[in-house]
Amino acid sequence: xxxxxxxxxxxxxxxxxxxxxxxxxxxxxxxxxxxxxxxxxxxxxxxxxxxxxxxxxxxxxxxxxxxxxxxxxxxxxxxxxxxxxxxxxxxxxxxxxxxxxxxxxxxxxxxxxxxxxxxxxxxxxxxxxxxxxxxxxxxxxxxxxxxxxxxxxxxxxxxxxxxxxxxxx
Numbered sequence: 001x002x003x004x005x006x007x008x009x010x011x012x013x014x015x016x017x018x019x020x021x022x023x024x025x026x027x028x029x030x031x032x033x034x035x036x037x038x039x040x041x042x043x044x045x046x047x048x049x050x051x052x053x054x055x056x057x058x059x060x061x062x063x064x065x066x067x068x069x070x071x072x073x074x075x076x077x078x079x080x081x082x083x084x085x086x087x088x089x090x091x092x093x094x095x096x097x098x099x100x101x102x103x104x105x106x107x108x109x110x111x112x113x114x115x116x117x118x119x120x121x122x123x124x125x126x127x128x129x130x131x132x133x134x135x136x137x138x139x140x141x142x143x144x145x146x147x148x149x150x151x152x153x154x155x156x157x158x159x160x161x162x163x164x165x166x167x168x169x
Contacts, residue, residue: 004113006064006121009056009077013065017077021098022048028135033158051081051097060085062121066101066114075105078114082125094122096132099141111144 009017025047026040035043052058060083066076079098081088089095096118101110122130132150134141136157 003069004075004110004117005067005069006078006117007067007074009063009065013074013077014056014063017063017100018048021077021100028138031137032135033160059083060088061097066110066117068105068110074102075108075110076101076114078118080118080121082122082127091129092127093129093131094118094125094127096130099132112148115144115148 022041022044026035026044029035029044030037030040052061052063056063061079061081063077063079065074066078067073068075077098077100078096080094080096082094084092099111099114099118101114119130122128130150131153132145134145136142
């Protein structure tokens with residue numbers, strides 16, 4: 001298997017990632033029942049703009065292309081936050097916001113390798129803990145993270161009720 005590496009994310013790749021990630025994040029929130037379809041796009045873009053006000057130059061945030069050096073092409077993108085500034089979480093953790101392996105490259109172990117590269121970056125930056133969020137219905141990601149030793153630290157559960165069969169008050 002090819003060993004992957006992180007490369008700077010050029011503006012065209014950043015722009016493609018930005019558009020697709022905002023759309024996918026909105027869809028995940030709708031699927032999870034957090035947002036309505038009508039509000040999802042605006043809320044998703046708002047969250048991204050708040051977190052990355054300066055794009056790839058936002059202090060404490062790292063965005064990389066995940067490259068297969070044998071092919072000299074991107075197979076995915078990662079975004080994580082690793083800072084110790086006044087707005088940083090305490091205790092300090094490296095927080096993964098996004099790990100995408102492009103569809104054509106899935107099932108080849110690239111997600112596992114990318115997570116290993118993130119762990120290497122965490123150590124280089126002086127962090128001993130990595131955290132992330134995963135939507136409960138994303139069984140592929142849940143399986144990967146469990147396989148790599150990640151454990152749930154919080155669990156939010158919901159149940160949709162059939163309001164049509166509600167008793168009369």
